[in-house]
Amino acid sequence: MSKQQPTATPWFETANPIPRSRKTVTVIGAGISGCTVAAALKKRGFDVTVVDRHNHAGAEASGNPEGIVYPKLSPRDDLLPRVNLAAIQFASDYYQPFWDSGLGRQCGVLVVPENDKARSDFKLISQRYADQTEMVETIAHDHLEELSGVPLQAESALYFPKLGWLPPQLVCEQLLKLNDIPLIQADIQGLEYAQDQANWQLRDAKQLVIETETVIIASAFDCKQFSQTAYLPLRKIRGQITQLPCTVESSKMKMVICGECYITPAENSLHGCGATYNKDLFTTELRDIDHQTNLAQIAATDAGLAAVLGQPSNESLTGRANFRCTTSDYLPIAGPVPNRAAMLEDYAALRRDAKMPMTSLGAYLPNLYVNCGMGSRGLSYAPLTAELLAAEIASETPVLSKELCQAMHPARFLIRDLKRNRI
Numbered sequence: 363m364s365k366q367q368p369t370a371t372p373w374f375e376t377a378n379p380i381p382r383s384r385k386t387v388t389v390i391g392a393g394i395s396g397c398t399v400a401a402a403l404k405k406r407g408f409d410v411t412v413v414d415r416h417n418h419a420g421a422e423a424s425g426n427p428e429g430i431v432y433p434k435l436s437p438r439d440d441l442l443p444r445v446n447l448a449a450i451q452f453a454s455d456y457y458q459p460f461w462d463s464g465l466g467r468q469c470g471v472l473v474v475p476e477n478d479k480a481r482s483d484f485k486l487i488s489q490r491y492a493d494q495t496e497m498v499e500t501i502a503h504d505h506l507e508e509l510s511g512v513p514l515q516a517e518s519a520l521y522f523p524k525l526g527w528l529p530p531q532l533v534c535e536q537l538l539k540l541n542d543i544p545l546i547q548a549d550i551q552g553l554e555y556a557q558d559q560a561n562w563q564l565r566d567a568k569q570l571v572i573e574t575e576t577v578i579i580a581s582a583f584d585c586k587q588f589s590q591t592a593y594l595p596l597r598k599i600r601g602q603i604t605q606l607p608c609t610v611e612s613s614k615m616k617m618v619i620c621g622e623c624y625i626t627p628a629e630n631s632l633h634g635c636g637a638t639y640n641k642d643l644f645t646t647e648l649r650d651i652d653h654q655t656n657l658a659q660i661a662a663t664d665a666g667l668a669a670v671l672g673q674p675s676n677e678s679l680t681g682r683a684n685f686r687c688t689t690s691d692y693l694p695i696a697g698p699v700p701n702r703a704a705m706l707e708d709y710a711a712l713r714r715d716a717k718m719p720m721t722s723l724g725a726y727l728p729n730l731y732v733n734c735g736m737g738s739r740g741l742s743y744a745p746l747t748a749e750l751l752a753a754e755i756a757s758e759t760p761v762l763s764k765e766l767c768q769a770m771h772p773a774r775f776l777i778r779d780l781k782r783n784r785i
């Protein structure tokens with residue numbers, strides 16, 4: 363264990379960095395988390411390979427036909443809305459070339475309040491972000507129909523002109539293709555560090571798949587299948603989206619509208635809306651009840667929306683179901699993977715006294731990183747976490763403050779649980 367001058371959070375500093383010489387990186391997972399980080403590293407000159415159990419990118423959570431770049435602001439100065447604001451600002455620039463090339467649409471996102479609490483929060487949000495009208499502005503009821511194209515009944519709404527929707531699967535594919543990153547199909551069962559070769563060895567059920575200096579685990583909830591990241595407190599939450607036919611009136615919708623759920627403007631005569639939340643359901647089969655839930659949530663979002671959509675027949679509804687990977691604090695997990703056993707030993711004193719000053723730097727597994735826990739906002743968070751990880755691996759200065767990087771740090775749960783004497 364190495365020591366330094368006391369800082370409030372020494373566990374987030376790496377005590378044992380292993381120098382990188384060959385710059386080979388393997389990313390496990392070809393969803394939006396894996397593809398964005400692969401691209402960010404390739405742009406920095408790393409030799410990057412992506413491994414996925416499917417033969418194409420964006421086959422699981424990142425496989426929906428459309429995903430919204432969602433905002434999640436708050437009138438309070440909490441870490442979550444601060445990270446979210448940084449993420450959506452970064453994401454709106456990041457996706458510009460995709461939108462310019464015709465993937466998805468930067469049509470703007472309009473958020474209508476779900477209840478009285480949201481209504482009063484929105485007033486405070488518009489005051490708080492009054493100097494950032496290029497990112498968010500409040501639209502009064504009288505202007506809502508002209509702006510959105512549909513006769514919304516909301517009193518007012520928050521409008522994010524720089525956001526929109528994207529087809530996540532195509533974005534994943536483009537990220538690999540445009541950056542010339544190979545995708546190997548393999549279901550990785552485990553990884554081991556070969557000390558003598560300073561290499562990670564990734565194996566499937568039968569054989570060694572690849573040896574690599576640096577590994578980034580971006581396999582969403584399945585991070586839990588690897589011993590190194592099994593303890594991360596991730597949850598798997600099923601979600602189903604519904605695609606429904608547009609009507610003459612609903613085809614005038616110009617932007618994504620969010621509230622109880624979201625709905626996209628019609629594309630090829632279909633709106634996309636969603637998504638449901640099911641904690642204990644692990645099937646990707648579509649369920650009629652979930653389509654009905656989505657339609658009910660659209661109606662609850664705004665009666666004006668329900669009116670223009672009419673009543674689509676069951677047979678006209680299609681969709682897709684998959685799984686989010688969520689964390690208890692709703693923030694992603696991005697950074698180096700702690701050496702859990704060493705950390706538990708080094709910081710054991712926190713169990714007795716959570717405020718005990720610590721001087722030991724954190725123990726981390728050599729050149730092993732994780733990028734997961736994107737929850738319902740992978741499109742918003744992944745470009746930023748990818749950039750942060752790539753900057754860290756390339757020893758560059760991060761684009762985000764230390765405090766916000768630490769809010770997404772993989773070691774935060776270990777330290778929290780030690781302080782609460784739970785582990």
Ligand SMILES: Cc1cc2nc3c(=O)[nH]c(=O)nc-3n(C[C@H](O)[C@H](O)[C@H](O)COP(=O)(O)OP(=O)(O)OC[C@H]3O[C@@H](n4cnc5c(N)ncnc54)[C@H](O)[C@@H]3O)c2cc1C
Pocket residue numbers: 390391392393394395396413414415416419420421422423424425426428429430431432530548549550551580581582584585587600601602603636637638682683684685686687733734735736737738739740741742
């Ligand atoms: C119904 C629904 C609607 C959603 N809507 C939105 C939205 O509108 N906007 C938004 O931002 N987000 C939305 N989300 C969330 C978003 O889809 C996720 O946050 C995002 O896709 C997560 O990306 P990921 O790369 O972390 O995970 P994934 O896309 O699941 O990628 C993980 C990859 O790892 C691979 N993998 C796993 N284990 C292994 C292994 N052992 N070996 C090899 N490969 C492995 C998998 O095959 C998979 O391709 C939605 C999610 C759902 C389910």
